[in-house]
Amino acid sequence: MSRGTLLALQILVAVVCIAFWHIFATYTIGGVKLLPPFFFSTPFEVASRIVRWFVEGTIWKHLWITLVEAMLAFVVGSLAGVLIGFWFARKPMINAVFDPYVKMLNALPRVVLAPIFALWFGLGIASKVALGVTLVFFIVFFNVYQGVKEVSPTVLANARMLGMSERQLMRHVYWPSALSWMFSSLHTSVGFAVVGAVVGEYLGSAAGLGYIIQQAEGVFDVAGVFAGMFVLAVFVILIDMIVTVIEKRLLVWRPVASMDAR
């Protein structure tokens, strides 16, 4: 399938869905409106709301806030995940001691942390970043840990026979392997950074996409909720496209097959 056909088919899916939405929300079929506009709004209303946001320019501030929160959460969570994952993988003692606690913390639904973070860090950016960090950290942590552990024994033996010291092994073998695992989880971790930011906003904030959606819900403004969701969806897709470009750059050395299987 060519790229053009693929794109056409993808757009067709959206057109069909929106057409059905429009029909069921506008026309009464057999005495019932399947999608009453009060609960489902209509495509035109949602679209005009989105246009208004962008024309008036009110949306930019919220997008920017969410972007900043997500990026900060990603950077802080990744840094912590890389360092601690690397440390745990190289020091089996540390890992053995902390293993149950890591698993306990990871099993915790992060949503329950949001109110606590709001309490600790206030209603501003910091509490959302903290929530995102708890999500991103574990993804990066487990991937880096795996990356260090799964270095091929042959590659390791080869590095030793070539005369590498412990420090050189770190730099030339463990580190690239750990980073490659981290990069291959970029999509997931960036996605979770956005989730953390939006959920945090939703549960208590004064700005951001989550805030918009929450505000609209509060006044039964369904068009606003849907508009917020669409903007969020497009926002995530754009970020994902950027991540794909970055990933292709960073992982040139990888066989293509494993890159598609992400």
Place this chain on the structure above:
Amino acid sequence: MAAGSSAPAVSTAAPAVSLNDVQVSFRLADDTTYTAVQRATLDVADGEFVAIVGPTGCGKSTLLNVAAGLIAPSNGTATIFGAPLAGLNRQAGYLFQADALFPWKTAAENVAIGLEIAGTPKAQARERATTWLGRVGIGGFGNRYPHMLSGGQRKRVGLVQVLIRDPKILLMDEPFGPLDAQTRQIMGNLLLDLWSADRKAVLFVTHDLEEAIALSDRVVIMSAGPAARIIGNWTVPLARPRDIGEVKLERAFHELHREIWEALKDEVMKGYQQTGGG
């Protein structure tokens, strides 16, 4: 049983590799001990090309790893140029059977790394790496990552990755095993070409008797494992320089092959029975 005599008697210097009464045992998960190699004694003189041949699972790779210092023998000693081996064998280069290149480095980076970690400036190391890649016929592939190279090309990179460090001893563990027959022959000739330039001591492990005879000065046969022993030792009377394809047509080659095979085939059958034909 052993027909030829070992060790070229002229050399008075200490052998490059000397394994003396080496035994290697592993403790298994159920607390029993598995003896892979038993009482192996083997000398490789400086400049000598020795091939170890044995049935599958006979512990020939284990013996090689002892010479490399990757495995410490449970009993017996390994000495390198007369000095007892402790830790890794710093005089040796090791060519592995499986892919051992760094997948995140290009071919040229893979070759240069051995020099770089030893302190050679980067630019200089890269330049020499490119020269070496050219020497094995893949000068134009320096910027490719290993996964973009064919199996034979990867072996060439692996070979020069080892050779660029100029080790005094070359340890090779079925290096051409995964390659197709034509490529193996080409790689064998390439190896002999490079080796004849400065005649390092080579310990070459293979399960392929023809390859062993064609390449080496001396063929050592191991029995089937467990507790594999060295059961034979033949000097190869073929003149050098050799072409692997042509040398296999010579009468001396066939006679030696028949002679060694007589000793080897029982062990091969034993090996198959023990490993379930694996």
